[in-house]
Structures are given as C-alpha cells and as structure tokens.
Amino acid sequence: MKLGICTNKDFDAVARAGYDYIETAFCLLVEQSADEFAAYKKSILDTGLKAETFNCFFRGDVALVGEKVDLKLIADFTRKGMQRAAQLGGEVAVIGSGAARTIPDSCDRKQAVEQFASVLDLCADIAGEYGMKIVVEPLNAKETNFVNTVTEGLELARMVNNPNVGGLVDFYHAHLSGESLETVETAGDALFHAHLARANADRDIPVTSQDLEYCKRWAQALKTCGYNKRLSLECIHSRSFEESIIAARPAMELFL
Numbered sequence: 001m002k003l004g005i006c007t008n009k010d011f012d013a014v015a016r017a018g019y020d021y022i023e024t025a026f027c028l029l030v031e032q033s034a035d036e037f038a039a040y041k042k043s044i045l046d047t048g049l050k051a052e053t054f055n056c057f058f059r060g061d062v063a064l065v066g067e068k069v070d071l072k073l074i075a076d077f078t079r080k081g082m083q084r085a086a087q088l089g090g091e092v093a094v095i096g097s098g099a100a101r102t103i104p105d106s107c108d109r110k111q112a113v114e115q116f117a118s119v120l121d122l123c124a125d126i127a128g129e130y131g132m133k134i135v136v137e138p139l140n141a142k143e144t145n146f147v148n149t150v151t152e153g154l155e156l157a158r159m160v161n162n163p164n165v166g167g168l169v170d171f172y173h174a175h176l177s178g179e180s181l182e183t184v185e186t187a188g189d190a191l192f193h194a195h196l197a198r199a200n201a202d203r204d205i206p207v208t209s210q211d212l213e214y215c216k217r218w219a220q221a222l223k224t225c226g227y228n229k230r231l232s233l234e235c236i237h238s239r240s241f242e243e244s245i246i247a248a249r250p251a252m253e254l255f256l
Contacts, residue, residue, distance in 0.1 A: 001222075001228050001229070001230070001231060001255055001256050002020040002021055002052070002229070002230045002231070003019050003020050003230075003231055003233075003252045003253070003255070003256075004019055004020055004021040004022060004023050004052065004053060004230055004231070004232045004233070005017075005019050005022060005023065005232065005233050005245050006023040006024070006055055006195075006232050006233060006234040006235075007022065007023075007024065007241070008024050008025050008028060010241050010242065011043055011044050011047045011049070012047055013241060013242040013245065014047065014049060014245065015047040015048055015049050016242070017242065017245045017246050017249065018249070019049070019245070020049070020230075021049055021050055021051070021052040021053065021089075021230065022044055022047075022049050022050070022051045022052070023051065023052070023053040023054060023055055023232040023234070024044070024051050024054060024055075024088075025054065025055060025056035026054035026055065026056055026057045026081050026085060026093050026094075027056050027057060027058060027059050027081070028040075028056070029054075029080075029081050029084040029085060029088075030077055030080050030081045030084070032084075037084055041084075041087060041088060044088055045088070045089075050088060050089025050090075051085070051088035051089060051090060052089055052090060052091050052092065052230065053090070053091065053092045053093070053094065053193060053230060053232060054081075054085055054090060054092070054093040054094060055094045055096060055137075055195075055232075055234065056094075056096070056097070057081075057093055057094060057095045057096065057097050057123075057134075058074075058077070058095070058097040058100040059097075059099075059100065060097070060098075060099030060100050061100075062074065062077065062097075062100050063100060064097065064100045064101040064115070064116055064119050065101055065102075065103055065104075065107060065111075065112040065115045065116050065119075065146070066103065066104045066106070066107045066112070066115075067104075067106070067107070069115055069119070071118075071119075071122060074119060074122065074123070075122055075126065078122070078123045078126045078127070079126050081093070082126055082127055082129070082130040082132055083130065085130070085132060086130040086131060086132060090130075090132055091131070091132055091133065092132065092133050092134070092135060092192060092193050092230070093123075093127060093132060093133075093134050093135075094134070094135050094137050094168060094193060094195075095120065095123065095134055095135065095136055095137060096137035096139055098139045098143040098144035099144070101116060101144060101146050101147065102144045102145055102146060103145055103146050112146065113156070113159075116146070116147075116156070117156060117159055117160050120134065120136065120156070120157075120160045120162070120165050121160050121162050121165070124160070124162040124164035124165045125162070125164070127164050128163075128164045132164070133164045133165070133166060133192055134164060134165055134166075135153075135157075135165070135166050135167060135168040135192045135193045136153040136154075136156050136157050136165070136166075136167055136168060137153065137168045137170060137173075137195075138150050138152060138153040138167075138168070138169075138170065138173055138174070138177070139170075139173055140173045140176040140177050141177070142176075143173075148173075148177055149174070149177050149179045149183070150167060150168075150169045150174055150179055150183045150184060150187070151179070151183045153167045153168060154167040154183070154187055154190050154191070157190055158190065166189075166190055166191060166192030166193070167187060167190050167191050167192060168191070168192060168193045168194065168195065169183075169184050169187070169191065169194050169195070169222075170194070170195035170196075170197075170234065171194070171195065171196055171197070171199070171214070171218045172195070172196070172197035172198070172199065172203055172234075173195075175199040175214070176201070181217065181218070181221040184218075184221040184222065184224075184225055184227075185221050185224040185225050186225070187225050187227070188225065188226065189226075191225060191227050192229065193229065193230060193232070194222065194227065194229075194230065194231045194232070195231075195232050195233075195234040196215070196218075196231055196232070196233050196234065196235075196251070196252065196255075197233070197234055197235040197236075198211045198214070198235070199211065199214045202236065202238070203235055203236045204235055204236055204237070204238050205233065205235045205237065205238075205244050205245075205247060205248040205251070206248065206251040207247050207248065207250075207251065211251060212250070212251055212254065215251045215254045215255070216254055218255075219254045219255040222255060231252065231255050233245065233248055233252060235248070
C-alpha cells in the first residue's frame, strides 16, 4: 500500500514526512498556462515524488448531467488534463465533482444516470490513451444528490463496463452516509482508490484514540477486499500542514 497526501502546494513537506506520492487537483492542471504548468511540474518532481493521483476533476460550472452537458467541452478538458497529469506520473484521476454532477430538479434521474455513465466512459477512454484510469467518488448527501455511497459508485462503474473505470471509498463520506463496510469488503478488483479523513464532520486528520479505532476497522475492510493500491489523506487541517501530515502518519500506517 502506498500512502499519499492531497495538496496543491507544500510538496516538499510531503516528501519530508516520508509519504509515497502526491494527489493534486486535476482541474488546476487544465487551467494553468504552459509556463505555470512547467513550474508546477518542476515543484512536484523536484521532491523525488510523483503526482500519481488527482482529485477535483471538474469545477462546479462544468455540467455532467442535465440540459447543459457539453461532451466536446468535457472531452477537450479531459484530454488536456490527462496529457499534463501523465507528465507528473499520474495513474488515477478521481471524478468527485459534486456540484458538477448534481441532478437538477428539471432532469429525470434515469436520464442523469445514463448521461453520467456516458461521461465516465468518454473520460475513461481518453484516460486510457495516457495510461491512466478514472474512479467514481461517492460523496455524502450534503455535497451532492447523486452517487452518495460506495455501493452506488461501484454499481455505476460496473454499468459503464470500461476497464479504465473503477470505484473509490472515501471513509469520511462512507461514515457520514452510514454505509456498511461490507460494501468495501466485497468490492474486489472494482475498487481502484481510497481516501481518508477522520469520522467527524470537521473532516480533520485522524489522531484521537477513537479515530485510530475507526482506522483499524477501515484498514481491515480494505485487507478483506484485497485492496493494496493507494490511500490518500484528504483532510481539512486544523494545524499547520506539515505538522498535520506528520501527526497523521500513525493512522495512515495502520493501513500498511
């Protein structure tokens, strides 16, 4: 299992803290000028680490369901991002993007499922050209009204039936959604990625004894599943970034 940190800055701190990779924002790569991307790329690769995974795929103003879906815009956005992500050592890009995939009141849910499946298939085909995969991230109901559980994410990935599409478990979201760990335990090869934050609405790093007990159970669920790829810490940090990621290591290492 590789352990990584979600961040768009302070990459040196990630390396100093002994982590294995960086997870940074996909949409940020797309928005950067050529010079900005060159500098960003250098700041990551100079650490000796790679950005193996990416979150924040689409901004909220890129509609993934409903009447305003623009497949050409989505394809062009994805291709530019994948070209750049691959240069950073990218392997997995996470489609969370809760606002972008929220189903409008005017949209039929069945239609939205079909639309989102088509978007995933399109993005996955482009990702495959660059040796990458995409994952569907379940988000709790406070962030979106669509794909709120690991079960729903895995069902959607299986519906798409593209080898470059898989599921993700974010244990923070799974806890808030009240989801059973049985879904994770039985996910098998369909689970491509995992995120970690504490089981609390503050979404801070897991450091308390109760946090560590949760992490032990979560780690066992991944082991039962046979998952041994990557785990990214995706938190809101109440202390300095470097202090935070150092303090989080005991919890992260429970997953090894």
